[in-house]
Amino acid sequence: MAERTSYPERRRDMELQLLRELREKEEKGFIVLVEEENSFITGRVGQRVRLRDPFMNGRPVLIEAMQIYKELExxxxxxxxxxxxxKYILHQSIxxxxxxxxxxxxxNINWSEITTEHVLTLLCCFATEYNNVASADYIRAMACEVDSRDDSSLxxxxxxxxxxTQIMGCARVPQGILTGKNNIL
Structure with a gap:
């Protein structure tokens, strides 16, 4: 959060500039989180996160982000x-x-005191530990092939x-008409 960027007020101008910059960030490996109600931005770039939505453990994202903020602070x-x-500091009154x-x-959350700057702070903190297991980047990282020539790989x-294990699992499939040719339906 070293620097704040201001965008044009006209929606179309803002959209063009913002989408270009967010795509550049994703290409550089940044996690791009966008807090929005619809998919105006996240339909094209980034991942939508709403602070009120439940996180994987059932608690709201806002609480998870706040806990991370406290720890980082x-x-x-x-x-x-x-x-x-x-403006970016999250005060105890909130x-x-x-x-x-x-x-x-x-x-106890005082929603009326939460500003855009607070949302930015929370999203930045949340991004430090955020892994969307359904994202293409996460799947690519988890399922990447190890170079077969590199036998020394751990x-x-x-x-x-x-x-x-997968080959053995396939071999356990009962042979029969319903399993198709070579146990493939």
Whole structure:
């Protein structure tokens, strides 16, 4: 969050500039998260994240992002824009946390105080630990082939085990008319 970029007010001008810049960021390997209600931007670039939506653990994305923000703040690992840096700080009045009788933390959120700058801060913090398992980048990274010429790779043995397990699984399919030729339907 080192620098803030301002965009034109006219929607079409903003759209052209923003889409171009976001595509460039994705090509450089950045995770592009967009908080929007519709798919105006994310239908073409980036990944839509809404702060009120549940995260994988059932808690709202907002809470996850806030927890990450608190941790990064304790570690002094947040770099705010030089101009108006105070606008990006998440104050306790916005997120009041309490503990219930079981010791679980819950938040009272003052939605009316959350500004665009706060949303930017939360998305940047959330992006530090965000992995969308349905994204093409994630699937490509997890399913990449190991170069078969590189026998010294630490993962080559693991991939060979997986391939052999798949072959053995296919061999266990009962032979019969319904399984088709060579057990392929």
């Amino acid at each position: 304790r570690q002094k690992a947040i770099k705010l824009p030089r101009k108006e840096s105070g 997120f009041d946390s309490e503990h219930d009788k079981k010791g679980d933390e819950f938040f 993962i080559a043995s693991y991939i060979n085990i997986i391939k052999k």
